[in-house]
Amino acid sequence: MTDASLAPAKPRQGLRALELDLRLLGMIGAFVLIAVAFHLASDGRFITPRNLFNLTIQTASVAIMATGMVFVIVTRHIDLSVGSVLATCSAVMAMTQTLVVPDWLGLGLGHPATAWIAIAAGIATGALIGAFHGWLIGYLTIPAFIVTLGGLLIWRNVAWYLTDGQTIGPLDETFQLFGGINGTLGETGSWVLGGLAALAVVWALWSARRGKMAHDFPVKPLWAEIAVGAAAIGAILGFVALLNAYTIPSRVLARRFEARGEVMPEGLVQGYGVPISVVLLIAVAIVMTVIARRTRFGRYIFATGGNPDAAELSGIDTRWLTVKIFALLGVLCAISAIVASARLTNHSNDIGVLDELRVIAAAVIGGTALKGGVGTIYGAIIGALIMQSLQSGMAMVGVDAPLQNIVVGGVLVLAVWIDIVYRKRAGA
Structure with a gap:
């Protein structure tokens, strides 16, 4: 070992001293470019308080689920059922508010406990569905792709049967506060x-x-x-x-x-x-960041994603860890269902449709590596904001819905390719 190797590292000079995250800067830059482009294309209607307010409440639901998708992808799994799980949780909460509380419990419409009973029922439903998925994946070793692809079909139609295919609403006024514009x-x-x-x-x-x-x-x-x-x-x-x-x-x-x-x-x-929905997103982001960086559970998640075999040999119960990760994502799907249905003031059959694509895209755009082991909570939230900006901007300038989905799908593929190139150059 030479004297040079023992010498302290020279402090960085200029902008390097800021130690900025280049990927984060790139995502912020992409959002700014998208916003400016649509602002010019829409005759100055995109970068306005009204539109940006609406953008935040539209982003909240997907962003909440994207924080949980980070953990799933980091551990080298995938979840294609989040939109359908959201729909089932929404249906459970809607039926709880309009049938269970007033008719079965006899508390009457508008009772102060109605919203909270419904929220508890929805979160319990999401946790149970997620834990069931995790058990199938972790203990029965069925690939996550297959389990959640089946869940995409199953839970969407469970929601339909729970409501007989009807739109259920209006929802409780206290419940509506979580939607954004009403709270x-x-x-x-x-x-x-x-x-x-x-x-x-x-x-x-x-x-x-x-x-x-x-x-x-x-x-x-x-x-x-x-x-x-x-x-x-x-x-x-x-x-x-x-x-x-x-x-x-x-x-x-x-x-x-x-x-x-x-x-x-x-x-x-x-x-x-x-909006209260944005406050809820901020709270979720803080909790998920603390879990990722400050808890044993979080360390186990990233260790398992980095090398599953080594993690198991070191004593981590990867099967039980899988159950907990998917149960957590199920809870976040329920929280997203609260935000989404409260914003609409009702439960509808198409709630959460294509959210699977948006949530996965948000996580990947935010820097979560599909090969596992790498991902950030703040990145997923910014990724969700970018995705929603694209969709809102295209709708504002009159792009047809099918073309919007084509663009979103193309952006997802492009984001994965950029991530591959970035990690190759970074030696990751």
């Missing part, structure tokens, strides 16, 4: 959330820096830490300001005052703020 934090609540998120960014950067210094690890220059923190805080507060800029129509605002027995002040203007 937001308002301007003040949104700024409070933005402020808390900004403080969390500062704490996370400071905590990470202190931990590295305590263990004599190299740290970024202070200016680089400040630049990264400022960019993150600016993005958070800009996002809040954008959603607050989408104002509630005066007639809707007047009805809200009338419902409370009040008179709306003359000239009052209020913004919607951050």
